[in-house]
Amino acid sequence: MSDARPFTTLLSALPASVPFVAPEALERRRGELFELRLGANESTFGPSPRALAAMRNELERASLYGDPESFELRTALSVHLGLTREHLVIGSGIDDLLGLAVRAFLEPGSCAVTSLGAYPTFNYHVAGYGGRIESVPYRDDRNDLDALVDAARRHAARLLYLANPDNPTGSYHDAAAIAALLDALPEQTLLLLDEAYIEFAPPALPFDAEDPRVIRLRTFSKAYGMAGMRIGYAIAPRQTIAAFDKVRLHFGVNRVAQAGALSALADRAFLEGVLAEVAWGREEYTRLATALGLAALASATNFMAFDLGSPERARAVAEGLTARRVFVRVPGATPLNRLVRATVGTPSERRRFGHALEGVLKSSRV
Structure with a gap:
């Protein structure tokens, strides 16, 4: 049949x-x-013992939906990072937030650029939303920033994905190199800067959350030890965060994860x-x-x-x-x-x- x-x-x-x-x-x-x-x-x-205790306590309220605005966590992150709440959106890990970014910025048939062998979930989302991938080989086991920019220019890419620090090599480009990359980006290209491992790395590029050329993605999965709770955040201009609010899954981050992340952030x-x-x-x-x-x-x-x-x-x-x-x-x-x-x-x-x-x-x- x-x-x-x-x-x-x-x-x-x-x-x-x-x-x-x-x-x-x-x-x-x-x-x-x-x-x-x-x-x-x-x-x-x-996870931090304080985070574990907070999550155990929050299980008593598992019958209740989590805060769809993640207000307390966004407030704590805004203080921690020196931003405003309006520059932050919470998602169920970077994988979820990559999907939001692809959905928001990549038209069907348009191009996204990444490194050949880089973290594959970005490619997964690009294919799922009808985009096409152009991949650039690594150079000396590092993302080749010049070649990525060149590919973005040649293919009129809407998105350029870069994990820094990198997965799977562990390599890192310093703040000056990332600033130079942003300055070299074609006007139509947005940098998705995956900073999942940023806590382990040297000091990162200073924040300019209103910079329209970049969205920064971070997580509680790695240094904070909460991979199973699926919670992360994006830092972007207010206009971008407001656009994400139109399409994100508003109850996608559960209340236990929010409580754990809030306490993990406080346990320096x-x-x-x-x-x-x-x-x-x-x-x-x-x-x-x-x-x-x-x-x-x-x-x-x-x-x-x-x-x-x-x-x-x-x-x-x-x-x-x-x-x-x-x-x-x-x-x-x-x-x-x-x-x-x-x-x-x-x-x-x-x-x-x-x-x-x-x-x-x-x-x-x-």
Whole structure:
């Protein structure tokens, strides 16, 4: 019997894929759980104790909808960042906010520019709203800012996506480089600046929230350890935030997540402890790589990418780690697919990862 309710032409043309294969899916395929979950850049330090207490308390009110304006959280963020509430919108993570930006600024058939192998959810949204992607190769394992601007100019791109710090390499462009990028942007191009890992990085570009050339995207998933709660925010001109209010899902951020984010933001001591531990862990990973005859890319994030030299060896190492119940990621695009990316976990997790990696490298297969 034929379907009398056909999908749209756009949906029918999309590939049957999602941006990621989740570790849970891999666990179901294998029939066992991972002992170390280091492939999704989640904070294994968890949320702040104050955030956990706030979320537990808020569960008592789970029968009530969350505040659709996220008023208290936007107020706290405005003080924290030196902005006004009108420059902020709260979403269910950066993935949600990327979708809002694509929906608001990308006409069907128009172009968006990104790096080849960069965080893939942006591409997912562009395809889903009928846009087209132009991808620029990395240069020396860093986003090639000049080439991105050139591609935006040649293809009259409406959007340019840049993760800074970058995922999956961990590289970082300083504030001066981002300012120069903004100055070089074609007039019709808007920069979507994904700053998911910004807390781990050197000082970022100062805020000019009314700058019409950029939307900055941040999250509570990484440094604040709240990936499972799905909450993040965008910083943009008032006019842009007002436009987002026309189309965003107003009850999309639950009240438990809002309460947790509010308390996490206030617990600066816990955050500073996490940042210090991650910085020390990156140094440990660098020493581990050297001891094992590998290179580790410099990182301004909570993960590091180990250079295995070839896609084949990277894949074999990742498979070997999976067999030892350690979850890591290998980027999908060449030449980044020679890398194995691993989260900087707790001291115990880092030791166990080091032992597992050493064991895999000593095996006859790699």
